[in-house]
Amino acid sequence: MLYSIWMVSALCATALSAPTLTFSSDAAARPVEMKVLSEYFQMLGSKVQEGKKMAQAPVCNMNNAVMPVASPKPLPPPTAGLVLKHVAIGRGTQNYSCGANQTAAPVALGALATLYNASCVASTYPTLLAMLPNVALQFNLTTTNQATLSPSNLAISGHHYFSNASTPTFNLDTPSLDLGFAPCSKNASVSAPAGAPVGQDNKGNGAVAWLKLLTIDGATGGLEEIYRVNTAGGNPPATCAGMPATFEVQYAAEYWFYES
Template identity: 25%
Template sequence: MALLVAATPAGLAPDTCSAAAAKMDLPANQTQLVSPTTDPLFVLLGVGVQNYTCSASTLTYTSTGVVASLFDILCLDTTPAFAAIQTLGFDVWKALPASFTADDLGAKIGPPLLLGFHYFVTSPSGTGLSPKWDFTSTGKFAGNSSAFVLGAKVGDITAPADPAVNIDWLALNNAEGSLASKIFRIDTVNGQPPTSCVAGSADISVKYTAKYFLY
């Protein structure tokens, strides 16, 4: 993922870049995802896998969560690379061997571009799972036990391009943690499972990338 480093303007560390120009490009004529009026706190590229298991009753795959590394792309928002960073990133990610995990990628790139990790944990209610964006173990937030957010989905639209391949765009509100109050997943690339499965099939992981805006 050297493109993250190469595409970042020379001499600019993530902390020096303004979020004032960072805007989400959302589809018109929909109300599920609405841009906040404030600037984002973080603009991230998520690189990882969507995990699925085969439902014996429906013979379709159901989601069991996600594992992704989260990279700071705020400094790219005024560059030509920003619009396509999720596609460029996916092309590199797809070409890597299956044995090279999202965690390996995060460790390879490291801080300051690596801000954290994205995965699922038990929901605050104790039932079900919640997505977590976790900055507690790396970069400038390392050791800060409150640098995370659990999300509760409040909006969902199919990907505007190739929704059979690309996972949905989402809006989520804070369910726990102090990292952000709202989370958006947009500009998704890949991540959808096959449309059917055979009972007893092994669980699968499908590579994906996406932009995450945290407010």
């Protein structure tokens, strides 16, 4: 009985807390948003019911976590010998610029996102994890440093930004965790699978690509390889027509961190 109580409490704390991001305006008039959230909470409810029947609480064993594989073309797998260290949901913006040529494609300027600790979700509730990027995208991003990720209540585990025009960087050293620092270079990229969430209310321009990144000089904590998968939103319009000189596109994704 004690384990069942723990299980239900843990799930509720993970996914039923009050939202910390502002729900997008006119939500009641947006059936896509409501469908996404309804499916999420239905899934959550089924996990709570399953938890009541478990003899003991699940263990957050990272060996049980399985990274999603893109289809039809997968990313290269993690290098043999590396082990999974951390899984996070990234929620933030992809950033772009436009010049005077209105027919040109926007130029990527990098990204800015807060990372939220999803390691236990990845190891115990993979179906819930897969839904989180799209669910998180249904809540407006008011800052890039929300204390917890709505509606899952995942705590901050780091930050993602570009230290220069070509160096994606991940800082996983926080007051509660000390997981490492990782400047990276891109190793491989594949398009997001068909059906990936394109943006809020399905009115975006598509999900950004899935990536494999390799750490470069300056990395700490044994971090070697980082994957961006299960992306939601983030792509810019095809051309700069009507766009400002710089602009942001909201996105969310899973980030998987491997160490030596």
